[in-house]
Amino acid sequence: MPISPDFTSRLQKEWKITFLQCYPNGYLKYTDLCNILQLTAALHSEIGGISFRDMQVYHQAWVLSKMRVEIHRLPKWKDKITVKTWVNSLENSRSIRCLEIYQGDEKLVGCETFWVVMNTNTRRPESLALAHEHFEKFAERATNEPFSKIELQHDFETIATQKVQLSDLDIVNHANSVKYLEWCLNYVSVETIFQKEIQSFEMNYLKELSLNDIFDIQEKTENKKSIYKVQSNEKTNFALQIVFK
Known part of the structure; x- marks a missing residue:
């Protein structure tokens, strides 16, 4: 799909934690935490014109290679959170995307992800076939420690x-x-x-x-x-x- 008129190089997305996403103690599951982060990353790729559907024209897809998550505090059932994301680097077949989860002004989670472009036919990495220059790259990081x-x-x-x-x-x-x-x-x-x-x-x-x-x-x-x-x-x-x- 074409680049959305709402596209910006930094994205903020609000989520509300449902009971289906929580452990019996009422706090967000670590798996659903990762799902929320990845869904936010996917949304940013979609409105920026480099989503799975866009890439499939060239038989390509983003594949997660590394992910680091630092937890300051877990959100719980009915909490409203904001996920902020931006691209740190994107070159050839590799990209680092940063994500943070906030409740109000409090940072709850920091996450960095390392993605590789894979050809879904050959199952091998290759350079991204789509233009991505409209994504501004930001040097700041989301975690205290690197991979x-x-x-x-x-x-x-x-x-x-x-x-x-x-x-x-x-x-x-x-x-x-x-x-x-x-x-x-x-x-x-x-x-x-x-x-x-x-x-x-x-x-x-x-x-x-x-x-x-x-x-x-x-x-x-x-x-x-x-x-x-x-x-x-x-x-x-x-x-x-x-x-x-």
Whole structure:
């Protein structure tokens, strides 16, 4: 679709937290937090003319490669929040997008995402075919810490074996990025989730999973940090690092 007349290089979008998005303690699920962030990013891409539909003309799609989320305070049921987003960089096949969640003047969450343009036929990265010069790039960042390298060389314990289901797939025909987080968080203690003890989490997407793929979930915990791996055929597809308060 053409660039919307309402397009601006910085977008603000208001959301109201519904009960469907909350844990039994009334606070927003970490998975739905990520969904809200990604929906806001998708909206900005849509009104800026570089959405999934626009890119599919060239058999392209944005694929999430990394995501870092720092949590100052979780919103809860019925809260009205504002998500602010802007593009930090966009060059060739790669882009860094920043997002922040506010309630009034209080910043609740900072997030940075790293995206790659993928050809949906070849499943390989390639330069963005669409014009994007109208997106002003802003040097400011949304998180206190940059993306980190998640250490995957230590011994991990396999805690579950699962199969990719139809409900896990998204419009790009692979397991949706938030599903990986959901699979791993199911093995974090309920007390940790309900007491809101997660300070930050970071995700690396390394190799896509498709329908009926079998995968293992592996875990390693040390001090105030847990690392999870999703692994298939002895290759790591996804890594999650959680830092606790």
